[in-house]
Amino acid sequence: MNATLAAWSAAVTLVVTGAIAGVYYAFSVAVMPGLNAADAGTAIRAMTSINQRIQNPLFFVTFSGPLVAATVTGVFLLILGKRSAGVLFLVAAGVYLVGAFIPTVVVNVPMNETLDAAGVPTDPAEAVRVWASYSSAWTWWNSLRAGASLISLLLAGLGVYLSGR
Known part of the structure; x- marks a missing residue:
């Protein structure tokens, strides 16, 4: 095991964790408030469309990447004798x-699957309720x-810092 492999693994952890944290953050502060401002039928159709299209290989890598990369990095760092840094990456994976x-x-x-299966109610009041x-x-x-995800990113960042000490 060499330090270069651990460094690359740590870099991948930071990138995928930051990317997925950004996706979740954007949905909470922009996408959902934007959809909430639209009429309910439009919001349901838009969210269903988003949910169908987000299921793609790149998103899957970004979604599963923090768990896999942080775990692998943690193990690499433990093998290299960087206990504190390795533990931080494993805690990041756990979080x-x-x-x-x-x-x-x-x-x-x-x-998402329930919303998709139900479709848009024909009654506007029911669409608002749904x-x-x-x-x-x-x-x-x-x-x-x-x-x-942001806490996980912070922990991984601290792990990178400690791994260089």
Whole structure:
């Protein structure tokens, strides 16, 4: 095991964790508020379209990358004797797993699938009710994912700092 491999792995961790944190952050502070400003039927159609198109290989790498890369980096650093840095990367992976990965699989994706399956209600009042319920809960969970991803990024950054000491 050499330090160059650990450094590259750490760099990948920072990039993918920063990227996914940015996605979640953007949804919470811009996309969802923007959709909330539209009429409910339009918001439902737009969100369904986004959810269908976000399922692509690049997003999958970005979504799973923090968990895999932080874990691999943590192990590499432990092997290199950089215990504190390695532990920080493993904690970063754990925070991402519990705060972003699991909520995505258990909460946000099932909510997306339910919204997609239901379609846009023909009754405008029902569309407003469906969207308000979905948007409120989905955004809360998404904000949790954003926060966990940002904490994971911070921990990985501290790990990089400690690995160079």
